[in-house]
Amino acid sequence: xxxDPAAPLVLTAYAWVPSFVHGLVRDVRIRWxxxxxxxxxxxxxxxxxxxxxxxxxxxxxxxxxxLRDGETRWFETGAILLHLGESHPxxxxxxxxxxxxxxxxxxxxxxxxxxxxxxxxxxxFFARNEEWAALRRPSLEESISxxxxxxxRRLADRDWLAGAFSIADIAMVHVLMSIQRxxxxxxxxxxxxPVLAAYLARGQARPAWQRALADQIATFExxxxxxx
Amino acid sequence: xxxDPAAPLVLTAYAWVPSFVHGLVRDVRIRWxxxxxxxxxxxxxxxxxxxxxxxxxxxxxxxxxxLRDGETRWFETGAILLHLGESHPxxxxxxxxxxxxxxxxxxxxxxxxxxxxxxxxxxxFFARNEEWAALRRPSLEESISxxxxxxxRRLADRDWLAGAFSIADIAMVHVLMSIQRxxxxxxxxxxxxPVLAAYLARGQARPAWQRALADQIATFExxxxxxx
Numbered sequence: 196x197x198x199d200p201a202a203p204l205v206l207t208a209y210a211w212v213p214s215f216v217h218g219l220v221r222d223v224r225i226r227w228x229x230x231x232x233x234x235x236x237x238x239x240x241x242x243x244x245x246x247x248x249x250x251x252x253x254x255x256x257x258x259x260x261x262l263r264d265g266e267t268r269w270f271e272t273g274a275i276l277l278h279l280g281e282s283h284p285x286x287x288x289x290x291x292x293x294x295x296x297x298x299x300x301x302x303x304x305x306x307x308x309x310x311x312x313x314x315x316x317x318x319x320f321f322a323r324n325e326e327w328a329a330l331r332r333p334s335l336e337e338s339i340s341x342x343x344x345x346x347x348r349r350l351a352d353r354d355w356l357a358g359a360f361s362i363a364d365i366a367m368v369h370v371l372m373s374i375q376r377x378x379x380x381x382x383x384x385x386x387x388x389p390v391l392a393a394y395l396a397r398g399q400a401r402p403a404w405q406r407a408l409a410d411q412i413a414t415f416e417x418x419x420x421x422x423x
Numbered sequence: 424x425x426x427d428p429a430a431p432l433v434l435t436a437y438a439w440v441p442s443f444v445h446g447l448v449r450d451v452r453i454r455w456x457x458x459x460x461x462x463x464x465x466x467x468x469x470x471x472x473x474x475x476x477x478x479x480x481x482x483x484x485x486x487x488x489x490l491r492d493g494e495t496r497w498f499e500t501g502a503i504l505l506h507l508g509e510s511h512p513x514x515x516x517x518x519x520x521x522x523x524x525x526x527x528x529x530x531x532x533x534x535x536x537x538x539x540x541x542x543x544x545x546x547x548f549f550a551r552n553e554e555w556a557a558l559r560r561p562s563l564e565e566s567i568s569x570x571x572x573x574x575x576r577r578l579a580d581r582d583w584l585a586g587a588f589s590i591a592d593i594a595m596v597h598v599l600m601s602i603q604r605x606x607x608x609x610x611x612x613x614x615x616x617p618v619l620a621a622y623l624a625r626g627q628a629r630p631a632w633q634r635a636l637a638d639q640i641a642t643f644e645x646x647x648x649x650x651x
Contacts, residue, residue, distance in 0.1 A: 255573035256535055267523045271530035277505070278523070295495045295506070302499035302533070307484055310538035322562070330555035345483035 197226075198410060202235040207253060207261040208411070210240035210418035215320065219373055222260035223411045224272045225279070227365050230403035232283040238414065239263075273305045276362040286362050293358050300349075300356040300363035308346065309370045311339040312377075319377035339374060340384050347390040354397060368398030425454070426638060430463040435481060435489040436639070438468040438646035443548065447601055450488035451639045452500045453507070455593050458631035460511040466642065467491075501533045504590040514590050521586050528577075528584040528591035536574065537598045539567040540605075547605035567602060568612050575618040582625060596626030 206229075208222035229236045241247055246257050254261040254270045262269045262278070269275045277298070280287025288294040314335055318328045346367065349356060356363040372395065375385045385391045398404060434457075436450035457464045469475055474485050482489040482498045490497045490506070497503045505526070508515025516522040542563055546556045574595065577584060584591040600623065603613045613619045626632060 251573060251576070255531065255577060256570065257573075258535075267520055268527075269523050270527045271534060273501075273530040273534055274523075274527040277526060277530075292495055295497050295502075298505060299496075299498045299502040302501040302505075303483065305530070305534045306499060306501055306537065307486075309534065310541050313538050314542060325558075325562070327555040327558035327562075330553075331559060334550070334553070334555075342484065345479060345485075348479070349483060 197229045197233070197235050197406075198238060199235040200237045202237045203265050204229070204234060204236040205239050205263040206236045207239045207241060207250075207263075208259050208414065209243045211415050211420060212243055214415075217412050217415060218408050219316075219376060220259060220411065221272050221369070223407050224365050224369050225260050225262060225275050226407035226410055227369075227404050228276055228279050228286055228362060230406045231360070231365075231401075232279060232285050234279065234283065240414065240418065273301060273366065276301065276365060280362045285360075286365075288357065288359065288361065293361075297357035297361040297363045301361075301366050303346075304363060304366035304370050308339075308342045308367065309373075311335060311342055312370050312374045315339060315377045316373055336384060343374075343384060343388070343391060347388050350390050350394050354394075360401075364398060368395060368404075371395050372399075425457045425461070425463050425634075426466060427463040428465045430465045431493045432457070432462060432464040433467050433491040434464045435467045435469060435478075435491075436487050436642065437471045439643050439648060440471055442643075445640050445643060446636050447544075447604060448487060448639065449500050449597070451635050452593050452597050453488050453490060453503050454635035454638055455597075455632050456504055456507050456514055456590060458634045459588070459593075459629075460507060460513050462507065462511065468642065468646065501529060501594065504529065504593060508590045513588075514593075516585065516587065516589065521589075525585035525589040525591045529589075529594050531574075532591060532594035532598050536567075536570045536595065537601075539563060539570055540598050540602045543567060543605045544601055564612060571599075571602075571612060571616070571619060575616050578618050578622050582622075588629075592626060596623060596632075599623050600627075 206222055206225055209220060212220055226236075228234075241250065241259070250257050253263075253268060260270075260272060260275060262275045264278065269278050276286070280297070287297050318332055318335065322328045346356075355361065356367060371385050371391060375395070385395055434450055434453050437448060440448055454464075456462075469478065469487070478485050481491075481496060488498075488500060488503060490503045492506065497506050504514070508525075515525050546560055546563065550556045574584075583589065584595060599613050599619065603623070613623055
């Protein structure tokens with residue numbers, strides 16, 4: 196079982212969040228990587244409604260995840276995935292074009308695909324009653340679609356972005372999930388493309404993803420506020 | 424002189440772009456890193472108006488930069504900066520908390536600050552006549568401002584994000600430049616904060632940045648279309 200309170204790897208996550216973001220909060224990406232690599236980690240759970248004083252020293256924007264690995268502290272899912280990948284070839288090939296592909300596609304997921312997905316989540320969940328949100332949505336969905344087409348082309352003749360499964364797939368599959376969860380026509384951006392739909396299903400079928408998701412949700416359920 | 428047609432490092436960049444994006448096109452980040460590390464690179468210049476067939480094999484979204492290093496191909500500025508950093512401690516510390524900080528802040532620049540900056544550039548340059556753009560701008564500037572505050576706090580007592588200058592600063596300083604170039608109130612988001620303004624000035628004062636910018640612009644000038 197990867198969750199072990201004595202592990203030297205300590206993952207900061209929220210104790211509880213409302214159910215509409217279950218599976219989306221990004222500590223699940225790190226849980227997934229740990230499950231893939233068979234790496235034990237401890238949970239350091241914080242209250243999303245009352246973040247601890249001084250938490251900005253671990254995560255400048257006071258978000259999750261952050262990771263302590265012995266004496267060393269990391270933040271940003273991409274940085275943490277790269278760090279875990281350094282010592283685990285099951286997450287990141289040690290060299291050659293496969294390593295270059297995995298790192299390039301990881302950054303592609305985070306800097307070329309996710310920015311649009313973040314704005315879509317903003318429109319779908321937080322700004323949904325703003326006048327600009329409904330006006331912006333069609334062109335944003337078009338631009339996300341243009342970012343997804345090259346991902347589908349890459350996957351037309353391979354299961355995973357860099358050959359074997361890697362941290363690039365953890366990031367990209369999770370970004371696809373967040374696009375799909377934003378619903379309406381956006382759900383179709385993934386579901387209507389047979390290559391992307393199959394890739395998403397392959398990612399979600401991995402036992403490591405299923406354990407990571409179950410563990411995130413179990414934590415939320417265990418720490419559910421009485422009043423909600 | 425870092426630009427050397429015989430160098431094993433080959434950077435794909437645009438031959439020419441309109442002047443409103445001079446200094447913003449992101450190959451300048453890689454030129455900057457090469458200048459800092461004293462690393463020779465060759466230019467592979469492509470036409471932004473007629474990208475070569477097959478270019479998607481080097482850069483899935485058919486943008487720049489892409490990098491070939493001998494037999495290995497990289498894309499995404501973050502991935503290329505990490506790759507160059509691996510063998511150059513002047514770009515990325517080899518270990519310890521300084522390395523963790525540099526990689527975490529690099530990803531912070533690309534995944535926590537730049538997404539808002541990209542949407543701002545979209546509003547300022549490409550979608551400026553859309554009805555949603557003017558409506559969205561105030562809340563977007565607020566959200567960028569909230570992303571910048573922790574950067575300013577980090578820099579309150581240090582010159583660079585990870586101690587010594589690193590690839591994290593190349594990314595963050597360049598993202599700040601792009602926010603400032605989006606003008607109107609956004610320019611003030613950086614200029615009105617004394618810590619961020621001083622950081623930006625420190626970055627822009629580096630001879631390596633100045634050579635990188637000059638080389639990008641010299642390339643654009645040399646390949647300026649007759650009709651424009």
